[in-house]
Structure formats: C-alpha cells, structure tokens
Amino acid sequence: MxxxxxxxxxxxxxxxxxxxxxxxxxxxxQYTADVVLDRQAHAVFVRSPHAHANIKSVDATAALAMPGVISVFSGKDIDGKMGGLPCGWLINNPDGTPMKEPPHPILAIGKVRYVGDQVAMVVAETQEQARNAAEAVQVDYEPLPALVKVSDAAAKKGGVTLHDAAPDNQCYKWVLGDKAAVDAAFASAAHVTKLDLVNNRLVPNAIEPRVAVASFSRATDEYVLYVANQNPHVERLLMTAFVLGLPEHKVRVIAPDVGGGFGSKIFLYAEDVALTWASKQINRNIKWVADRSESFLTDAHGRDHVSHAEMAMDKDGKFLALRVHTDANLGAYLSTFSTAVPTILYATLLAGQYLTPQIYVEVDAWFTNTAPVDAYRGAGRPEATYLLERLVTRCAWEMKLGQDEIRKRNFITQFPYQTPVALQYDTGDFHAAMDKAKTLAEVDGFAARKAESEKKGKLRGIGYSSYIEACGIAPSNIAGALGARAGLxxxxxxxxxxxxxxxxxxxxxxxxxxxxxxxxxxxxxxxxxxxxxxxxxxxxxxxxxxxxxxxxxxxxxxxxxxxxxxxxxxxxxxxxxxxxxxxxxxxxxxxxxxxxxxxxxxxxxxxxxxxxxxxxxxxxxxxxxxxxxxxxxxxDPTNFTFPGGTYICEVEVDASTGEVKVDKFTAVDDFGTIINPMIVEGQVQGGIVQGIGQALLENCVYDSETGQLLTGSFMDYAMPRARDFPQFKLDTVCTPCTHNPLGTKGCGEAGAIGSPPAVINAVLDALAPLGIKDIDMPVTPNRVWEALHGAGKA
Missing domain, CATH: 3.30.365.10 (Aldehyde oxidase/xanthine dehydrogenase, molybdopterin binding domain)
Structure with a gap:
C-alpha cells in the first residue's frame, strides 16, 4: 500500500x-511513583554541594546508626565492580582520532565535577528516614576552582582541568563541509553578514520528575527496573552490556505511564544503575523519587551554545556560502547522546530551507563544571534553526529586503535536493507554507497594527522563521558510520x-x-x-x-x-x-x-x-x-523525514518597562500525512510554548565563580504560563514523505524549533528604529530595558 x-x-x-x-x-x-512493591525500601542520594572538589573521605558511620537505615553505598563500594555510564555516539576529530571519553562513575570516585554530582546512596525503610540519614553522611571535600562558562572553556581560562583524560577540557573538534570552497565564495561575495549569538541553557522540567523502582529475585536471578524512561530497551542494553555486565535476558525494564520527557528521559542515569545493583546487594526492592530540586540539578540540560556565523551573498541577496563556528557545552560528563547533538543533529541542518551552495561548520565541544548537557526537545535542530533564521533575518535587514522576500529568493524548489551538509531532502513546498502563513497572519495589515501600537506608546515588530527538521534518525548503517553505537x-x-x-x-x-x-x-x-x-x-x-x-x-x-x-x-x-x-x-x-x-x-x-x-x-x-x-x-528507514514550515510572530514591546508581549503567532507546518489533526495541533502548540519560553523566559544560570546553580527552582527559573500567549493560528500544507508507507514526517518537536527565532526576530524588528541590532535569549524585560537604556531611549 x-x-x-x-x-x-x-x-x-x-x-x-x-x-x-x-x-x-x-x-x-500508573506512573513509576505509583509502583509499590513488597518490602520496598527507599533511596536518597547524597549530592555534592561543590561544583569541583576532591573527595578526601566519606564517613557513613552516623548515618548507619540512624533508625531505619539499611545501607549506605559510596564510590569505594562500587569501584571496580561496574563500569561507568557510556556515551552512545562516537565523534572523531578532523585528524581521525576519537573524542576524549573520561569515565562517568555511578557514584563519584575521588572527585566531584558539578553541583549535584552523586556521592553516596542511602537506603532506609522510609523516604523520611533515608533523607535524615543522608544529611548525616559526612563528606570531606577539598574544593577546587570551577570552570562554568563554555566561552571560558574555549578561551582556556582559569587553569581548571576536570578530567585527566582531557587536560584542556576539550572533548572534540568536529568539522563538516569544504572550507576552501567556502573561503573562495566569501572572497568573491558582494556582501557578508556576520552574527554572534548565544543559545541559552535550558532545564527540561517534565511534569513528572525522574523515578526508579528496582527489584531482584534470588529465585530466578532476575532484575526488574520500573523507570520513567523514553526507551526502555536502550536503557536495558546500556545498563547490562556496558555498566553492570549482566545477561540482558535477566533484566526487565518497564516504563509505565510517563509524565513527559522532552528528551530528558532518553538517557541512562546513574540513579537507575545504582538502584538496580543495590537491590541485589541488600535483597530488597528499592524506590527513588527525585524531588524538583534534584531535577533542576541533575536532569540532563539542553542547548548551551556560543556561535559565530557568517553569510556570503551576491548583490541580489542570493546566498553563496555559510560559515559557522560553535562552542558547545557538554557539562561535566558525557551523557548518552550528548556528543551527537552539536554535531550530527546540528550542523547537518544548517542548510535549512535554502539553496546555499557551500557550507562549512566547526564545532568545539567542552567539559565544564555543570550538569551534563544532552538532547532536549529538538536536540540540535533548534540550535541550528535559531542560528540560521536569526542570520537570514539579519541578512534581509542589511540587504534592505523584507524578511519574507530574502527567504523566497533563496528557497529550495526542486526535490530531491542534496544539501552541502550531508542530508538529502526528499520533498517539500516551502513557498506554499510561507504564502499560507502570511495569509493566516494577516501580514498585509501589519503596518496598520504597528501604527495603532505606536499610538499607545508601544513598539510593534514582526518576525519570520522558516525551519526544517530532520526526524527519525536513519538509516542505521549511515548513522553507524557517523558514530552511532546503536541501531535506529x-x-x-x-x-x-x-x-x-x-x-x-x-x-x-x-x-x-x-x-x-x-x-x-x-x-x-x-x-x-x-x-x-x-x-x-x-x-x-x-x-x-x-x-x-x-x-x-x-x-x-x-x-x-x-x-x-x-x-x-x-x-x-x-x-x-x-x-x-x-x-x-x-x-x-x-x-x-x-x-x-x-x-x-x-x-x-x-x-x-x-x-x-x-x-x-x-x-x-x-x-x-x-x-x-x-x-x-x-x-529501518532509508532516510530522515523532513518536516518544515514558516512561523510568523508579532510582538508589542513596552519601552517604559521592557516587557515583551507576544500578540500574534502563526505557524504553518508540513508534516506530510496527518493521522490525527487534534493530536498534531496539541503537539505543535506545546512545542511553540516551549520555544517561546526559551525566547522570553527560561534561562539556566550558574554562578560563574562557584558553579552554584542560581536558577534551581521555579522561583528563579521562569516557566511559561497560559496567560503569556495569544491564541495561536495553526495550519498545515502537505507534501507526503516519499520513503515511508504512511507519508508521515513527524511533528513533536517542530514548535520548539521554529518559534524562538521568530520571536527574537520580531523583538529586534520592534527595536530596530532605536538602533538596537541584537539581544540574547531570554528577552526578559530587564534585558530589553537595558538595551533601550544603552541606546539612550529609556
């Protein structure tokens, strides 16, 4: 069929x-926390209060004497008995040498490398008893200087070394494209647009924190792990084959109802391994439920790129070449798929929807004393789209073209299309999505709306974003050649x-x-x-x-x-x-x-x-x-699928307070065949909310000196709320995927990919008359006010 x-x-x-x-x-x-097993004990983890420190000793004597305490495990108890957490994607340097892979111990051995690093696990009859005992565990730390900012890592500041295996803190350098051809195109270009930008770090914050319940049967020598996880077979494979050395058929992993993941529950975490191993050691079922503070500290974070981008154009605004350098923060350790995010899932999307003949990308990946960074809704694709769509809009302004016009001049129109960054798009109609979005957004009436805003003392701007996404990573043999250590x-x-x-x-x-x-x-x-x-x-x-x-x-x-x-x-x-x-x-x-x-x-x-x-x-x-x-x-797919679309955002900016209000937001996507339009609409709306959240509100911040997480609760980390948004206008066009039997393309991440640059382009469009050309996410009222003040307009 x-x-x-x-x-x-x-x-x-x-x-x-x-x-x-x-x-x-x-x-x-039934969520994982609802699972209650017979003779169920409770675990609480002792976590490092330091971003970087040597562990001189761990003394659990007082804790073990407390009521209800069954056992306390630390790094010395696991040292030599299991492997560390594995990384699932190998990246090679330009000279063919492999990336640096420092050990990632299940419980810290000799050193902690970020605030929240797990040092010990306390197991007791009740959660309250385990919490009390965890506070009684005495850890003697020798604090060390911390390296927090990826820009400082790239500049090799501070003389800090996280891992002996990576003395300069660099995990890898990765390149894609023909540098000589790109340099030649820039040399002959009529105009070059340059842009420096930051893709801010995010905390995933799924509604359900991470949870695990582990059991062991001496009768059958079998383990069962209930866990809030997005891919239980992968969790089992990584844990058995690479960490615990257990026969795979002796371990059953069950992920029941899961309250959101957004990527943060793809990975094998240390807590899951520790509970599984300890369930046999004490012959008890063990439950661990993270609180929200632990989630902020220890769930894999997202984004955190610092980039420089340049676009070469001819006199008519046609793109000739793109040149990009990105410094990517990997955090303190390599998480399961962290190495693929700023490389295979990022650089290969930098062609976007455009006929750019040559593209060259360099990515430097760094270790810092922060929580590990890995895939978060979109995983590399939002980072690529944000860079490209911000740059394209900057190109439009410098070339005195409309944001829509420069995109139309450069859209790909013939398919299949082989990009200069490895991917081949099978189908699409980018003009149709743009035209429908402009109609739905009532772009022709923007000038009148802008005038009305000015009468109220407000600044109004419009921003465009034409994204493309690669979904369903494939095929396995190509992914394997690119470093994947699993089938797809x-x-x-x-x-x-x-x-x-x-x-x-x-x-x-x-x-x-x-x-x-x-x-x-x-x-x-x-x-x-x-x-x-x-x-x-x-x-x-x-x-x-x-x-x-x-x-x-x-x-x-x-x-x-x-x-x-x-x-x-x-x-x-x-x-x-x-x-x-x-x-x-x-x-x-x-x-x-x-x-x-x-x-x-x-x-x-x-x-x-x-x-x-x-x-x-x-x-x-x-x-x-x-x-x-x-x-x-x-x-096993023969290719990625390639959803795409155009998003148009209108904002009003209050110059007296710096407050940004999203007044109108329009999204037109091409998801190929749509099975259930209501579910698709819900996915798009949720993604747009997350994307606007990044653009205007969310920001994970560490103290640059101490490495303490400054945004460790909802009091400090601003989550989007319903009142922050207008009624979205959504629609679709359809060019069915040519290589799967359903014609579908994937919709779950699109909203989070296309929305941030549309919002920021709209804000900058509003601020442009005041001479403000750039502003970093999140565009908080304070940042806007400071930009206006710097421009002498506040």
Missing part, C-alpha cells in the same frame, strides 16, 4: 479524542485475536504523544475495524520485541512504519485464509473496508471470520499455513 492510498483510508485524518486520556484525567494512570530501527508486532480485535506491541514509547490513539487509528484503517478494537502496548522489555523508543519525532514515521510492515504480513496471510474459505486463488483476493472479496464476483467474508478461522482451523489448509494470525516486523 502506498502513502497516497493510506492517506485516503477511513480513520486517517480524523480527530479522535485520545483513548488514553480517560485514565489520566480520572487519576487512574523500530519494531512492531500485531496480534490478531480470534474475535478480530487486535493488540499492537510497539518499541516506540508514549509519554504524552497519544500513541495509543494514533497507532490504533493506523491499524483500524488498514484492517477496517473500529478504533476501539485496537489496544497498544509499549514500554516493557518483557512484552515488546526490541525497539529503540521515542525521541527525534520518530514514532509514527519509524514505529508506525514497522506496524505497517507487520500489517502487510497480516494481510498476506489473511488473504490466503480467505482464499481457502471462498475456494479461490489468493491472487484474486482483494481486501478493503474490513472485507475480503473475490475479484469479479460477489463473494466476500469479513475480517472477523478470517481471524476466527485462523484460531479455529477446522476448515484450514494446515499443510500450507500455520494457525494463528500474529506477525512482527522491523523497519
């Missing part, structure tokens, strides 16, 4: 309410029951995306059965075939494609059964609308009859077919 045929099936494109929401809104969901396929298993109902087992994981509804729509559409007759199972390595989980907006395009392949097998076998029942050749059997029919006749039987026959094979060709109707398939 082709993508166009699939898009026209019943159930596809229909806005079904999410099946899973009933249990969530009635309090019937997905699995799907279809179990048709005797009554014709269906259970789907998917290696993808849902943590708010609505998979139980969307996947059910896909299966119901193919088999011609009601959506309510399809159940979806995920998140359990004991029930689901090996899968790679959910990240990078891959679920429907990769996980859904695996399900489609399994459905192909179901249909093929079902046609053979139907052919036998109707005494026809299976080549003459057609299947549509839930019925099998014989071509050219009125003979037909329903899907349910075929399903029952498969399990009650009284009239069945047993010599040719096995009973049952279960099939499994794995899908």
């Amino acid at each position: 082709g993508a166009s045929d699939f898009a026209n099936l019943p159930h596809i494109g229909e806005a079904y309410k999410r099946k899973e929401d009933y249990r969530f809104i009635t309090g019937s969901g 396929f997905e699995c799907g298993e279809i179990r048709v029951h005797p009554t014709g109902s269906v259970t789907v087992f998917t290696g993808s994981h849902s943590h708010g995306q609505g998979h139980e509804t969307t996947f059910a729509q896909v299966v119901a559409a193919r088999l011609g059965i009601p959506v309510e007759n399809v159940d979806v199972v995920h998140g359990d390595t004991g029930r689901v075939p090996f899968g790679m989980g959910t990240y990078g907006s891959r679920s429907i395009s990769v996980g859904g494609a695996a399900i489609m392949k399994a459905l192909d097998k179901i249909e093929t076998k079902a046609k053979k059964i139907a052919a036998h029942l109707m005494e026809a050749s299976d080549a003459d059997i057609e299947f549509a609308g839930g019925e099998f029919s014989v071509k050219g006749t009125d003979k037909k039987i329903p899907f349910g009859q075929v399903a029952l026959t498969a399990y009650v094979p009284h009239n069945y060709p047993l010599d040719k077919l096995e009973p049952g109707l279960n099939e499994t398939a794995f899908y």
Whole structure:
C-alpha cells in the first residue's frame, strides 16, 4: 500500500479524542511513583554541594546508626565492580582520532565535577528516614576552582582541568563541509553578514520528575527496573552490556505511564544503575523519587551554545556560502547522546530551507563544571534553526529586503535536493507554507497594527522563521558510520485475536504523544475495524520485541512504519485464509473496508471470520499455513523525514518597562500525512510554548565563580504560563514523505524549533528604529530595558 492510498483510508485524518486520556484525567494512570512493591525500601542520594572538589573521605558511620537505615553505598563500594555510564555516539576529530571519553562513575570516585554530582546512596525503610540519614553522611571535600562558562572553556581560562583524560577540557573538534570552497565564495561575495549569538541553557522540567523502582529475585536471578524512561530497551542494553555486565535476558525494564520527557528521559542515569545493583546487594526492592530540586540539578540540560556565523551573498541577496563556528557545552560528563547533538543533529541542518551552495561548520565541544548537557526537545535542530533564521533575518535587514522576500529568493524548489551538509531532502513546498502563513497572519495589515501600537506608546515588530527538521534518525548503517553505537530501527508486532480485535506491541514509547490513539487509528484503517478494537502496548522489555523508543519525532514515521510492515504480513496471510474459505486463488483476493472479496464476483467474508478461522482451523489448509494470525516486523528507514514550515510572530514591546508581549503567532507546518489533526495541533502548540519560553523566559544560570546553580527552582527559573500567549493560528500544507508507507514526517518537536527565532526576530524588528541590532535569549524585560537604556531611549 502506498502513502497516497493510506492517506485516503477511513480513520486517517480524523480527530479522535485520545483513548488514553480517560485514565489520566480520572487519576487512574500508573506512573513509576505509583509502583509499590513488597518490602520496598527507599533511596536518597547524597549530592555534592561543590561544583569541583576532591573527595578526601566519606564517613557513613552516623548515618548507619540512624533508625531505619539499611545501607549506605559510596564510590569505594562500587569501584571496580561496574563500569561507568557510556556515551552512545562516537565523534572523531578532523585528524581521525576519537573524542576524549573520561569515565562517568555511578557514584563519584575521588572527585566531584558539578553541583549535584552523586556521592553516596542511602537506603532506609522510609523516604523520611533515608533523607535524615543522608544529611548525616559526612563528606570531606577539598574544593577546587570551577570552570562554568563554555566561552571560558574555549578561551582556556582559569587553569581548571576536570578530567585527566582531557587536560584542556576539550572533548572534540568536529568539522563538516569544504572550507576552501567556502573561503573562495566569501572572497568573491558582494556582501557578508556576520552574527554572534548565544543559545541559552535550558532545564527540561517534565511534569513528572525522574523515578526508579528496582527489584531482584534470588529465585530466578532476575532484575526488574520500573523507570520513567523514553526507551526502555536502550536503557536495558546500556545498563547490562556496558555498566553492570549482566545477561540482558535477566533484566526487565518497564516504563509505565510517563509524565513527559522532552528528551530528558532518553538517557541512562546513574540513579537507575545504582538502584538496580543495590537491590541485589541488600535483597530488597528499592524506590527513588527525585524531588524538583534534584531535577533542576541533575536532569540532563539542553542547548548551551556560543556561535559565530557568517553569510556570503551576491548583490541580489542570493546566498553563496555559510560559515559557522560553535562552542558547545557538554557539562561535566558525557551523557548518552550528548556528543551527537552539536554535531550530527546540528550542523547537518544548517542548510535549512535554502539553496546555499557551500557550507562549512566547526564545532568545539567542552567539559565544564555543570550538569551534563544532552538532547532536549529538538536536540540540535533548534540550535541550528535559531542560528540560521536569526542570520537570514539579519541578512534581509542589511540587504534592505523584507524578511519574507530574502527567504523566497533563496528557497529550495526542486526535490530531491542534496544539501552541502550531508542530508538529502526528499520533498517539500516551502513557498506554499510561507504564502499560507502570511495569509493566516494577516501580514498585509501589519503596518496598520504597528501604527495603532505606536499610538499607545508601544513598539510593534514582526518576525519570520522558516525551519526544517530532520526526524527519525536513519538509516542505521549511515548513522553507524557517523558514530552511532546503536541501531535506529523500530519494531512492531500485531496480534490478531480470534474475535478480530487486535493488540499492537510497539518499541516506540508514549509519554504524552497519544500513541495509543494514533497507532490504533493506523491499524483500524488498514484492517477496517473500529478504533476501539485496537489496544497498544509499549514500554516493557518483557512484552515488546526490541525497539529503540521515542525521541527525534520518530514514532509514527519509524514505529508506525514497522506496524505497517507487520500489517502487510497480516494481510498476506489473511488473504490466503480467505482464499481457502471462498475456494479461490489468493491472487484474486482483494481486501478493503474490513472485507475480503473475490475479484469479479460477489463473494466476500469479513475480517472477523478470517481471524476466527485462523484460531479455529477446522476448515484450514494446515499443510500450507500455520494457525494463528500474529506477525512482527522491523523497519529501518532509508532516510530522515523532513518536516518544515514558516512561523510568523508579532510582538508589542513596552519601552517604559521592557516587557515583551507576544500578540500574534502563526505557524504553518508540513508534516506530510496527518493521522490525527487534534493530536498534531496539541503537539505543535506545546512545542511553540516551549520555544517561546526559551525566547522570553527560561534561562539556566550558574554562578560563574562557584558553579552554584542560581536558577534551581521555579522561583528563579521562569516557566511559561497560559496567560503569556495569544491564541495561536495553526495550519498545515502537505507534501507526503516519499520513503515511508504512511507519508508521515513527524511533528513533536517542530514548535520548539521554529518559534524562538521568530520571536527574537520580531523583538529586534520592534527595536530596530532605536538602533538596537541584537539581544540574547531570554528577552526578559530587564534585558530589553537595558538595551533601550544603552541606546539612550529609556
């Protein structure tokens, strides 16, 4: 079945309410913290108050004597008994040498490297007892100077060394593109635009903090780990093969309902390993629930780039070449996929939607005394889009062109299109998205709205952002050549029951995306059965075939494609059964609308009859077919998918206070085939909120001298609220993906990718008459007021 045929099936494109929401809104969901096991103990971690210090000793004597305390583990207890946390992506330097990979111990051994680094784990009968005992653990620290800012690391300031394996604190240098060709293009350019910018560090802040519950059975020598995680099979693989050295089949990882992830729950964390290992040591079940303060300190953070970018153009504003240098902060240790984010997932997107013939990128990655940095909603793609779309708008202003006009002059129009930064786009219509966005945003009325704002003493600006995203990282062999240490396929298993109902087992994981509804729509559409007759199972390595989980907006395009392949097998076998029942050749059997029919006749039987026959094979060709109707398939994509779109933002700025109000926001996206428009709209709205949050509010700040986290609570880290936003105007265009059977492209990260540059471009457009050309995210009232004051206008 082709993508166009699939898009026209019943159930596809229909806005079904999410099946899973009933249990969530009635309090019937089961999150990891809801798991209560017999003889369950509680763990609390002793964490470093220093950003950088030698550990001279850890004394747990007083803690062990306290009521309810079962055990205390520190680095000396694990040293030599397990490996450290692994990094899942190898990056090589330009000379071919591998990046530096310092050890990342499960509990600190000899040294701590950021505030929150885990030093010891206290296990007690109750959480309160464990907390009290953790405060009694005496750690003798020898404080050391801290290195916090990535710009200081790049400048080699301070004489600080985090790891012996990286004496200069550099993890790697990575390059992409033809430097000589780019330099030549710049030498002949009519105009060059330059821009320095910062992509601010973010704290993910999923509504559910990280949680883990570990158990060990001496009877079977098996472990079970319940964990709030986006990819339980990957968690199990990394933990067993690379850290604990356990047989994989002896460890079951279950990720039940998960209250948001946004990338922060992809990774293998030290707490998960520590609990799993300790459950055997004390022969008890152990639960750990992070509080919000721990989440701020220890969840992998996002972004944190400092970049310089230059665009070479001809006299008409056509792009000739792009040159970029980025210093990326990796934090104190390498997190699971941290090394891929500022390289493979960032630099390869710097072509954007534009015909830029030559691009050259250098990335220097650095260790600092801060929490590890890894993938956060968009993972490299927001960083690339922010840099490129800010630069393109700056180009427009310097060339005296409209923000829309310079984009249109440089849009790619012929597909497939091979970019100069490795990726090949299969399809798209960037002009259509731009035109629809301008109409929906009522751009023609902007001048009148600007005049009305001026009458009120306000400054109004408009900002554009035309983004492209690469979703569903693929294929495995190419990713492997680029340094991936895991496959990037997905699995799907279809179990048709005797009554014709269906259970789907998917290696993808849902943590708010609505998979139980969307996947059910896909299966119901193919088999011609009601959506309510399809159940979806995920998140359990004991029930689901090996899968790679959910990240990078891959679920429907990769996980859904695996399900489609399994459905192909179901249909093929079902046609053979139907052919036998109707005494026809299976080549003459057609299947549509839930019925099998014989071509050219009125003979037909329903899907349910075929399903029952498969399990009650009284009239069945047993010599040719096995009973049952279960099939499994794995899908490894041949390419990324490439959603894209244009976002237009209008803001009002109060010059007296510096307050920025987002007055209008329009988003037009191309997601290919859309299964459930209501779910897609929710994903886009959530992403836009996160993107505007980064642009105007959110900022993770460490003290530059001590390395203390200054924004360690919601009192200091400003999260967006509903009152901060207008009603978004959303729409789509559709150019179906050409290389998966659904024609889908992925939608989960788009809003967070396209929105920040649209907002900042709008703010700068408002401030431009006052001579203000640049401002860093987040554009807080204080920063705007200071910019206005510096311009002599406050």
